[in-house]
Amino acid sequence: MKKYIILIIAFLFSALCLNVFAQTKSYPFEVLKTGKGKQTIIFIPGFASAGEVWNETRAAFEKDFTCYTLTMAGFAGVKPQPNPSFENWKNGIASYIRDNKIEKPILIGHSMGGGLALAIASDYPELTGKIVVVDALPCLAALSDPSFKSKENNDCSPMVTQMKAMNETQFRDMQKQTMPRLLEDKSKLDMVVDWSVKSDRTTFAEMYCDFFNTDLRDKIAAIKCPSLILLEYYFINLKxxxxxQYTNLKTANFQYASKGLHFIMYDDTTWYLxxxxxxxxx
Incomplete structure (x- = not known):
C-alpha cells in the first residue's frame, strides 16, 4: 500500500510541475485576444511597432474571426527578453500556435512581421492556413544588393553600441526624420515615432541587424498555403x-497599393481593407 501511495504522490507532483510550467511558459510577445469566430487571425506587427497598428484592421474582422494581436518583446514599451532574434521570434509564434491548439490560423504581418509570417509558413507549413504579407520582402538587403548573402555569425554589437549611445532626444529626432519616409498619414506620425522611442534600444538594434541579415528567398519554396502580398505604391516601379525575390513562392498573389507609403493600413486604408x-x- 505504501508503495502505491508513494507512486500516486509522485504522479501528482509531476502533474503539478507540468501544470505550473504550462502556466508560466513565456513567449517573445504579448497577446491580445478578441473576437469569437471559428477561423483565427494572428496579427504580427512590424519593426518597433505596437499591436495597436492593427486596431482598425482588427475592428473590421473580429466580428467574424478570433483575433490574436501580438506586440513583440522589447517593442513599444513591452518588457524585453534576453537574446532576441528573428529565429527565436519565429519559433516562439509557432510554439504559441501549437500550445494553444490554434487550427490553421491566417497570419497577417507588416514589414518584419510579414517576414515572420513568411518564415513560419516556410518552416511550419502544417500550422498555417493563409498568410498576408503587408509590404515586406523575403530579403530586404537584396533590394539594394541583389548579390547579398547572409552572414552565418553576424555581429550586431556595433549597431547596439551605436543605438545605446544616443540619448532619448537624439533617438526621437532620428525617428522623426525616418518615419515620414515610411508613413504619409501625418495624424499617425507621433504615435508611430512614440512606439519606437518606447522600444528597448538593445532589442531595436539587434532585431534590425538580424532582420537585415535574413534571406528567405529559397526557404519560401516550402510554403503551400494561399499568400497575399500587399505592396506599397512605389514598389510597382521595382516590380x-x-x-x-518571390520567385519560389508559387502561391503568391501580388497587389500594389494605389497610393501612400510603407504603412499601407494607414495610407491606403480603403484599398487595403x-x-x-x-x-x-x-
Whole structure:
C-alpha cells in the first residue's frame, strides 16, 4: 500500500510541475485576444511597432474571426527578453500556435512581421492556413544588393553600441526624420515615432541587424498555403526586383497599393481593407 501511495504522490507532483510550467511558459510577445469566430487571425506587427497598428484592421474582422494581436518583446514599451532574434521570434509564434491548439490560423504581418509570417509558413507549413504579407520582402538587403548573402555569425554589437549611445532626444529626432519616409498619414506620425522611442534600444538594434541579415528567398519554396502580398505604391516601379525575390513562392498573389507609403493600413486604408476582405473571406 505504501508503495502505491508513494507512486500516486509522485504522479501528482509531476502533474503539478507540468501544470505550473504550462502556466508560466513565456513567449517573445504579448497577446491580445478578441473576437469569437471559428477561423483565427494572428496579427504580427512590424519593426518597433505596437499591436495597436492593427486596431482598425482588427475592428473590421473580429466580428467574424478570433483575433490574436501580438506586440513583440522589447517593442513599444513591452518588457524585453534576453537574446532576441528573428529565429527565436519565429519559433516562439509557432510554439504559441501549437500550445494553444490554434487550427490553421491566417497570419497577417507588416514589414518584419510579414517576414515572420513568411518564415513560419516556410518552416511550419502544417500550422498555417493563409498568410498576408503587408509590404515586406523575403530579403530586404537584396533590394539594394541583389548579390547579398547572409552572414552565418553576424555581429550586431556595433549597431547596439551605436543605438545605446544616443540619448532619448537624439533617438526621437532620428525617428522623426525616418518615419515620414515610411508613413504619409501625418495624424499617425507621433504615435508611430512614440512606439519606437518606447522600444528597448538593445532589442531595436539587434532585431534590425538580424532582420537585415535574413534571406528567405529559397526557404519560401516550402510554403503551400494561399499568400497575399500587399505592396506599397512605389514598389510597382521595382516590380521585376520585388517579384523576383518571390520567385519560389508559387502561391503568391501580388497587389500594389494605389497610393501612400510603407504603412499601407494607414495610407491606403480603403484599398487595403478591400484586398483583405476579399482574400480572407474567399
Amino acid at each position: 521585376p526586383a520585388i517579384e523576383g 478591400a484586398q483583405l476582405n476579399h482574400f480572407l473571406k474567399s
